[in-house]
Amino acid sequence: MGDTYSIGVDLGGTNLRVASYSGGVEFLESTTIPTRLSTGRERVISDLCEAVHELTANQKGHRQLVGVGIGSPGPLELPEGILRNPPNLPGWDGFDVRRAIESKLGMSIEIECDANLAALAEQKLGAGKSYGVDSLCVLTLGTGVGSGLILDGEIWHGSTGMGGEAGHIVVCEHGNRCGCGGYGCLEQYASATAVVRMANKLMPEYSSASAHEIALLAQDGDARAKKVYEQVGQALAVGLTGLINTLNLPLYLLGGGVCEAWDLFAPSMFAVLRQRSYVYRLTEPVSVQVESLERHKTHILRAQLGPAAGLLGACLLPYQKTATKILTTEKELAHQ
Amino acid sequence: MGDTYSIGVDLGGTNLRVASYSGGVEFLESTTIPTRLSTGRERVISDLCEAVHELTANQKGHRQLVGVGIGSPGPLELPEGILRNPPNLPGWDGFDVRRAIESKLGMSIEIECDANLAALAEQKLGAGKSYGVDSLCVLTLGTGVGSGLILDGEIWHGSTGMGGEAGHIVVCEHGNRCGCGGYGCLEQYASATAVVRMANKLMPEYSSASAHEIALLAQDGDARAKKVYEQVGQALAVGLTGLINTLNLPLYLLGGGVCEAWDLFAPSMFAVLRQRSYVYRLTEPVSVQVESLERHKTHILRAQLGPAAGLLGACLLPYQKTATKILTTEKELAHQ
Numbered sequence: 001m002g003d004t005y006s007i008g009v010d011l012g013g014t015n016l017r018v019a020s021y022s023g024g025v026e027f028l029e030s031t032t033i034p035t036r037l038s039t040g041r042e043r044v045i046s047d048l049c050e051a052v053h054e055l056t057a058n059q060k061g062h063r064q065l066v067g068v069g070i071g072s073p074g075p076l077e078l079p080e081g082i083l084r085n086p087p088n089l090p091g092w093d094g095f096d097v098r099r100a101i102e103s104k105l106g107m108s109i110e111i112e113c114d115a116n117l118a119a120l121a122e123q124k125l126g127a128g129k130s131y132g133v134d135s136l137c138v139l140t141l142g143t144g145v146g147s148g149l150i151l152d153g154e155i156w157h158g159s160t161g162m163g164g165e166a167g168h169i170v171v172c173e174h175g176n177r178c179g180c181g182g183y184g185c186l187e188q189y190a191s192a193t194a195v196v197r198m199a200n201k202l203m204p205e206y207s208s209a210s211a212h213e214i215a216l217l218a219q220d221g222d223a224r225a226k227k228v229y230e231q232v233g234q235a236l237a238v239g240l241t242g243l244i245n246t247l248n249l250p251l252y253l254l255g256g257g258v259c260e261a262w263d264l265f266a267p268s269m270f271a272v273l274r275q276r277s278y279v280y281r282l283t284e285p286v287s288v289q290v291e292s293l294e295r296h297k298t299h300i301l302r303a304q305l306g307p308a309a310g311l312l313g314a315c316l317l318p319y320q321k322t323a324t325k326i327l328t329t330e331k332e333l334a335h336q
Numbered sequence: 337m338g339d340t341y342s343i344g345v346d347l348g349g350t351n352l353r354v355a356s357y358s359g360g361v362e363f364l365e366s367t368t369i370p371t372r373l374s375t376g377r378e379r380v381i382s383d384l385c386e387a388v389h390e391l392t393a394n395q396k397g398h399r400q401l402v403g404v405g406i407g408s409p410g411p412l413e414l415p416e417g418i419l420r421n422p423p424n425l426p427g428w429d430g431f432d433v434r435r436a437i438e439s440k441l442g443m444s445i446e447i448e449c450d451a452n453l454a455a456l457a458e459q460k461l462g463a464g465k466s467y468g469v470d471s472l473c474v475l476t477l478g479t480g481v482g483s484g485l486i487l488d489g490e491i492w493h494g495s496t497g498m499g500g501e502a503g504h505i506v507v508c509e510h511g512n513r514c515g516c517g518g519y520g521c522l523e524q525y526a527s528a529t530a531v532v533r534m535a536n537k538l539m540p541e542y543s544s545a546s547a548h549e550i551a552l553l554a555q556d557g558d559a560r561a562k563k564v565y566e567q568v569g570q571a572l573a574v575g576l577t578g579l580i581n582t583l584n585l586p587l588y589l590l591g592g593g594v595c596e597a598w599d600l601f602a603p604s605m606f607a608v609l610r611q612r613s614y615v616y617r618l619t620e621p622v623s624v625q626v627e628s629l630e631r632h633k634t635h636i637l638r639a640q641l642g643p644a645a646g647l648l649g650a651c652l653l654p655y656q657k658t659a660t661k662i663l664t665t666e667k668e669l670a671h672q
Contacts, residue, residue, distance in 0.1 A: 075614065075615070075618055077618075077632065084618050085618070135495065147582075149582065149583075151487065151492075156487075156583070157584070158583055158584020158585060159471065159584055159585060159586040159632070159634075160584055160618075160619055160632045160633075161584070162581075162584045162615045162618065162619070163582065163583055163584035164582065164584075165581040165582060165584075165615065166578075166581070166582045168577070168578075168581040168613070168614065168615075169505075169577070169578040169581065169582060170507070170574045170577050170578060170612060171506070171509065172509050173507065173508050173509055173511075173520075173574060175509075180614040181611070181612075181614050181617065182577065182611065182612040182613065182614065183611075183612060184509075238506045238509060241504070241505070241506050241518065242502075242504075242505040242506060242578045242582075243582065245498075245501040245502070245504040245505065246483075246485065246499065246500065246501060246502045246505060246578075246579065246582075247485075247492070247494055247499055248493070248494020248495055248496055248497070248498045248499035248500075248501075249494060249495060250495040275517070275518065275519075276506060276517075276518040276519060277504070277518065278411065278504065278516040278517050278518065279411070279498045279501065279504075281517065282411055282413075282420045282421070282496075282498065283496055283498070296413065296495070296496045297496075298495075
């Protein structure tokens, strides 16, 4: 990427994170400012664009700007870039984020759903790079369950930009009501929020405990806390069964805070997966090597990039689009 | 396709169907012979190759053979072409079908899972062609629930050839044992076999009724028979929720015998889908026009090709591979 750089933005409901980037897994520079939702969306977009301008000013004369990539909460309608009732940006329903940013910045941008960008970063710079895998699915077990799908090295965002939402696969038919309006979604059984809810039921005396504290209790041998994480593993297995039988990818990555309890949920996850998914049974790896994956096998591993994955993905996006454009031009030349 | 033709084979557990093909939705010639499983797999492969030779002999001097495409029951490991414990071909576990056919025919073949080929045919010659859609998922509700996934005009068979098996998404967490070894798979609630099983429970006096007869009872107003098909619709909605939220495709097609009861299961399917899938709610079409699909919407329609879809897909396969090869060559040229 040499003498070029990109700007990435992670437009979160709490914070706006903006970074300049020129390759690798580190930013050239990064800044975090609060998302002032109460001041209105136009003001938030102004703050965002100001931060972008500051970072580009610092690179002026040194590197050439390839483009600006924005990671937005979903649901985001693409290619337009219009928000559709986003739970993390209340009041932004129908807002044309792309147009708002482009008109303020005076240049065209690339925009994607944030969970898809985290998956892109994992494929280009994290586990996908380490293992040479170009198709994978990332499930980020945080407050919710974010998810992104990379097929053949490209984000699969579906026909309207809303693809990749595996956190809303149904894992419990008559299960808990989900924020998405559905019932029994994976998010209701494998997020940090779900861990707390399930623990409240089984161990009401720890009603103020966080997912982290429940993990500590489980590690100390508390049978009910262990049961909570076993349920997480079972729910993940049911969701992964659908993904594995439908997509047959070589790699599924689990990230997010809940993964610190990997050892607590992984045994039940793998046990139930073996039972439920015949594709997994036929493709279970003998072991997981640090250096390489087994050919023709289905691997479920921890994601390698941390919370910066989404912002890294936003920085990668302009480079991705450039790569596509170059390819298109070559194809066009071939037809002349 | 003009002066060329292909041979397609549908290697079923009951019948071997072989056809020659030169474009359109009709075969040049086709033949069906029983799959003599009891005589052993080598003999079945001999029968298959003999039938292929007969059809090629009839085209000699008229058209040039592009290739031979084989549709095989799954699970089929690709690119090798090795069967992995196929329920419809007992005793064929580990059999290298590709090698067996290629050595007998003396030429290389293309091989794919039969459900994926039915989906390919629907995309190239059926609903995908009618509506100009290049990504779709087909669910064939027959004895089981077959399924295939076409993304950007190509079969998505996953990293080992076992992708596209959406019939084995879990729709009922503690549900019926499935032939795949799992529990509560879509196939257990939306196949003709499932209709009969569910009817047996609700209306034991009709224990010998077929799915077709149960549909007739429902159409005559039998409340329990109607309930059975409502359950089919609900199960389809749970499975489709996972597919729609994860893949966000423009088109999902339902085919197979159970679809004759479309009017019986579609209302509950759409009602539950609206409730469960936020992506569907955000992308529900206003109406379905015969001529065109609505842009940015999710359509669930009946498949257009009948039971010959799989064999048509097998015939298309050699043309697909040729197209890919030509494209590759152009790319190679562009890089010189």
